[in-house]
């Protein structure tokens with residue numbers, strides 16, 4: 009099974025996604041700062057995977073204290089560690105939920121709580137967040153497979169919302185995996201996803217490894233495919249979803265949504281409930297990360313623009329809810345009107361099964 013990470017003996021092993029698909033290099037990280045930097049430099053990326061990596065970073069962070077210590081002795085470092093991880097990447101809300109879960113856990117400790125008890129509780133929380141995300145992806149796949157309506161269909165996807173972006177199996181790719189297992193995929197069109205090329209380097213890598221039929225396309229080919237009536241469905245991941253259904257995802261998603269809307273191709277977002285940010289009324293409130301200009305000026309070790317070319321490099325965009333046909337969550341498929349469907353879900357009334 010393809011995995012972005014594994015946690016063993018207080019060490020987080022990360023598959024270096026910057027090197028894929030050419031080489032599979034694993035980094036063994038045993039301290040919080042190195043994991044924070046791995047998130048910032050996109051060794052590990054993808055909203056749920058970022059949350060899981062941060063959780064394991066905190067589980068590792070508390071290991072360094074002596075058995076005789078108590079939570080009170082660790083508390084100042086705990087606050088610094090939460091702040092450090094929170095600074096890594098601003099858009100994916102799963103990171104914030106993971107940090108909030110640890111802050112809630114910390115409230116259950118007293119100053120004199122033995123550090124051994126704190127260590128075990130933090131490690132258990134990290135492991136349970138990871139296991140929950142893996143189970144969630146499989147549930148998303150199960151619910152999303154029904155979107156094929158029993159037919160063999162062509163699907164387009166953008167960026168990588170696969171096993172490498174989660175605890176495993178994936179969200180958008182979880183739906184594609186489930187559809188493929190049921191014999192409902194004729195071809196997956198994979199947007200290369202400039203500038204970081206998560207589609208070309210990561211999604212194509214995942215589909216190739218599992219024998220799922222795909223064609224890699226440039227981002228600018230998607231509209232032409234739809235004009236030829238060759239795309240049946242679009243399915244993408246998400247980094248943060250506002251209460252009204254506006255969705256932040258990899259840059260280029262909004263453009264794909266406009267193309268789908270124009271050509272009558274349904275676009276669904278596959279995301280765990282932990283990606284919905286109910287504190288935000290609409291998508292204009294979602295912080296959009298801007299990354300280094302060299303991510304646009306260079307492809308690998310080759311410069312493809314003037315060395316000092318002025319660059320605007322937003323890593324995400326926001327697709328307004330009216331462009332979306334629904335959300336595939338672990339609880340079922342949410343369909344328009346999406347603001348009402350999200351409100352119903354948040355009230356615990358579930359979704360279409």
Ligand SMILES: CSC[C@H]1O[C@H](OP(=O)(O)O)[C@H](O)[C@@H]1O
Pocket residue numbers: 053054055056166167168169170173174179180206244245246247257258259323
């Ligand atoms: C399963 S969510 C994956 C989500 O994260 C990606 O962003 P990045 O590679 O910059 O972490 C992209 O937006 C994907 O849709």
